[in-house]
Amino acid sequence: MTKPSFVYVTYIRTSPEQLWQALTDGSLTRQYWAGRRIESDWTMGAPVTFWFDGKVSDSGKVLECDPPRRLSYSFRVEFVEALRSEPPSRVAFEIEKLDAQVKLTVTHDEFEPGSQVFAAISGGWPVILSGLKSLLETGRAIEFPTGSCDARRAKEEA
Amino acid sequence: MAAPDLKPSFVYVTYIAAPAEKVWRALTDGDFTRQYFFGRRMQSDWTVGAGWALLMDDGRVDSGGKVLECEPPRRLAISWRVEWLEEFRTLPEAIVTFDIEPMGEVVRLTVTQLTGPIDEKYLEGGRRGWPVILSGLKSLLETGKPLKIPTPSAGTPKT
Numbered sequence: 140m141t142k143p144s145f146v147y148v149t150y151i152r153t154s155p156e157q158l159w160q161a162l163t164d165g166s167l168t169r170q171y172w173a174g175r176r177i178e179s180d181w182t183m184g185a186p187v188t189f190w191f192d193g194k195v196s197d198s199g200k201v202l203e204c205d206p207p208r209r210l211s212y213s214f215r216v217e218f219v220e221a222l223r224s225e226p227p228s229r230v231a232f233e234i235e236k237l238d239a240q241v242k243l244t245v246t247h248d249e250f251e252p253g254s255q256v257f258a259a260i261s262g263g264w265p266v267i268l269s270g271l272k273s274l275l276e277t278g279r280a281i282e283f284p285t286g287s288c289d290a291r292r293a294k295e296e297a
Numbered sequence: 298m299a300a301p302d303l304k305p306s307f308v309y310v311t312y313i314a315a316p317a318e319k320v321w322r323a324l325t326d327g328d329f330t331r332q333y334f335f336g337r338r339m340q341s342d343w344t345v346g347a348g349w350a351l352l353m354d355d356g357r358v359d360s361g362g363k364v365l366e367c368e369p370p371r372r373l374a375i376s377w378r379v380e381w382l383e384e385f386r387t388l389p390e391a392i393v394t395f396d397i398e399p400m401g402e403v404v405r406l407t408v409t410q411l412t413g414p415i416d417e418k419y420l421e422g423g424r425r426g427w428p429v430i431l432s433g434l435k436s437l438l439e440t441g442k443p444l445k446i447p448t449p450s451a452g453t454p455k456t
Contacts, residue, residue, distance in 0.1 A: 149311075150432035150444055240444050269312035272432070276440050281314050281403050 143257045144248035147264050151241050153275040155234045158241050159207035161275055162232055171270030171280035187212045199227060208234050222256050303392060303411040306420050309427050310407050315438040317397045317404050321370035323434055324395055332443040333433030343367050349375055357381055372396050389413045
């Protein structure tokens with residue numbers, strides 16, 4: 140059985156530096172990442188923590204950090220009981236400048252075959268990355284009907 | 298109807314802060330498409346069974362096919378044949394579907410390409426092209442300005 144992996148490419152009218160900041164600054168991730176505030180000192184091996192409502196929703200460790208070009212960390216879901224037992228997967232962001240735009244490639248891989256986390260993130264990344272693009276281009280992340288993302292997540296937890 | 302041997306070879310989901318009607322128009326109106334679809338103008342009368350064509354500036358046909366399903370502003374399905382590249386002309390037709398689902402102020406646009414069993418190399422162009430096209434569509438609808446991305450794959454002179 141092949142290991143599943145998720146790849147998403149989006150083009151954003153912004154600079155690599157601004158995109159890097161949007162990916163690594165908790166006050167910005169909170170606006171487009173289903174309310175999650177990311178926290179890390181962004182050095183190799185340093186912990187990465189996603190905070191939501193005073194709780195840790197997801198966690199990992201910095202695997203690669205080459206601002207403003209490449210960022211990668213391991214990723215473990217903490218928030219949802221059923222997903223916590225899966226081994227960590229890996230998230231990688233690749234940023235390429237193209238004139239006044241950037242090409243962002245997100246690769247989320249290293250899942251076990253049949254991973255439930257994989258199923259969850261496959262629906263989640265397009266939401267997050269559409270919001271990220273809107274935030275950088277318009278100053279406003281996309282507004283979804285109240286808690287659509289978290290409502291779904293809460294349902295999965297129940 | 299999709300032939301039974303067609304499988305999704307590419308799926309892309311994006312969320313756009315625009316009404317479904319505006320997304321529909323941006324997908325089906327040539328004046329819109331030329332701003333984000335590598336300069337191509339989309340042309341059809343958008344009735345089931347009618348032909349459609351994606352035209353280049355000089356009038357040549359980039360791609361074309363037939364309208365299979367047309368339910369404005371929710372769903373469009375078209376058969377798709379690439380015409381402008383010789384070696385693509387003899388490939389079996391693909392089917393491309395556009396699903397537009399309103400979610401509050403936002404719509405979820407899902408673009409799915411269905412193809413028969415063909416060599417992976419023929420799928421590369423679409424896999425590289427759709428993210429450029431759909432990122433440009435989202436920018437155009439949300440900011441009024443398209444992106445300016447150099448054309449990937451064929452058509453870009455190598456310097």
